[in-house]
Amino acid sequence: MxxxxxxxxxxxxxxxxxxxxxxxxxxxxxxxxxxxxxxxxxxxxxxxxxxxxxxxxxxxxxxxxxxxxxxxxxxxxxxxxxxxxxxxxxxxxxxxxxxxxxxxxxxxxxxxxxxxxxxxxxxxxxxxxPRTVERGTLQARLRHEEVVSARVEGGKVVEVTPHGGPERWAGRHVDDLVRELQAGRLPVRWIPAPPRRPRPWPQVRAEMGLDEQRVGVHRKQMLAEVEEFRRHEERGGQHG
The missing domain is CATH 3.40.50.450 (Rossmann fold)
Structure with missing residues (x-):
């Protein structure tokens, strides 16, 4: 070559x-x-x-x-x-x-x-x-033509619709369930959930119990500390 x-x-x-x-x-x-x-x-x-x-x-x-x-x-x-x-x-x-x-x-x-x-x-x-099956929906068409959807969290089935669907699906890992459905020659598809977006600050603030007034007070305290540090540096780091 x-x-x-x-x-x-x-x-x-x-x-x-x-x-x-x-x-x-x-x-x-x-x-x-x-x-x-x-x-x-x-x-x-x-x-x-x-x-x-x-x-x-x-x-x-x-x-x-x-x-x-x-x-x-x-x-x-x-x-x-x-x-x-x-x-x-x-x-x-x-x-x-x-x-x-x-x-x-x-x-x-x-x-x-x-x-x-x-x-x-x-x-x-x-x-x-898919690279991961952490979150999404698994759908399968059963022998009587009913389409069953299973909501997946953490790689396992947490909810099956319509209500009263195959109860044995609950708690099953997606990989095991898909293999079983394929073995039964049942049409199956996986719909991954969209990536989670960062939660907006107002939501985080509410979950932490931080109201607007408290956040404002903390911010004023922080700015005051920064200003005091700046003045201290201007005086050459000396006290008094």
Whole structure:
């Protein structure tokens, strides 16, 4: 390999075909574009699958980055032209690889590709979405077509609607519950809660029991102490 080839950044973008998290593809797009900005790839490599692979190609086109797609010729894992052969071509062609996977993925194809690329000397970055399940809403469509929503705090179900929904959900961790629903082939999706914003000062003040008058008194005392210190310094730090 020449110095020119060695210096080239060939970035493979691989990952899950589908996600439980409804915001995952938007988040993934931000991650991919951020990687483009920082790493400045000369070429993007993709396995051509739906989901993250396709997203990588779409964004490469958007930014004018050349790309290569390795598509399987047959829809089976092993054998000539299968997924395994396609994944090895991706792994062998890249110097960097970014894997963005569903937290609850039931397969490990893109993970296997990333492992193989790393064994061949590529730098690997792995991202799991959602990164956290601390707060949000889990929704599932049950067999009788009823949609059940579960409010999650601290990673566990604290409330189920409609009232009288599956009581066994209460207190369950999101990860365990999603796996169980997937095993039952029930459609499920995760809606993360928006980040908490800092509370406004009036609210904090009220919670601390600080009324406007008391705050004003404390502020006057503080300013008086500052003024006294300034005068003391002007006198050379001498007392009296």
């Amino acid at each position: 020449s110095m020119t080839d060695a210096d080239r950044v060939v970035l493979a973008i691989v990952g899950s075909v589908s996600f439980v998290d409804v915001t995952a593809l938007d988040v993934a797009a931000e991650i991919v574009e951020g990687t483009f900005a920082r790493r400045r790839p000369d070429v993007v490599v993709s396995g051509g699958a739906d989901g993250i692979d396709t997203l990588g190609v779409v964004l490469a086109k958007k930014h004018g980055i050349p790309y290569r797609e390795y598509l399987p010729k047959v829809r089976r894992w092993s054998g000539p032209g299968g997924f395994q052969e396609r994944n090895l071509l991706v792994a062998g062609d890249c110097t960097r690889i970014l894997r963005i996977a569903c937290r609850w993925s039931k397969t490990y194809g893109s993970g296997w590709t990333t492992d193989q690329a790393e064994k061949r000397g590529a730098t690997a970055w792995r991202v799991i979405l």
